[in-house]
Amino acid sequence: MKNNYGLGSIVEMKKQHPCGFNKFKITRVGVDIKIECINCGRTIMLSRVDFNKKIKKVLEEVQDV
Numbered sequence: 001m002k003n004n005y006g007l008g009s010i011v012e013m014k015k016q017h018p019c020g021f022n023k024f025k026i027t028r029v030g031v032d033i034k035i036e037c038i039n040c041g042r043t044i045m046l047s048r049v050d051f052n053k054k055i056k057k058v059l060e061e062v063q064d065v
Helices: 048-054
Strands: 010-013 023-029 032-037 043-047 055-060
Touching (some): 023 043, 048 055
Antiparallel strands (some): 010 023, 023 032
């Protein structure tokens, strides 16, 4: 998958969060990627390699100015 996500993008993950939602907002991009659950607001930190394996699709892509 091409890395077409960035800071503020909304992504859908393959597995659900324990709250039952699988949509997340990207809040930090670097070596690690930090995502926040849209439903409950909890944050998860993943390495970029793990994130690329676990992402299903990008729902809302952020346009850089």
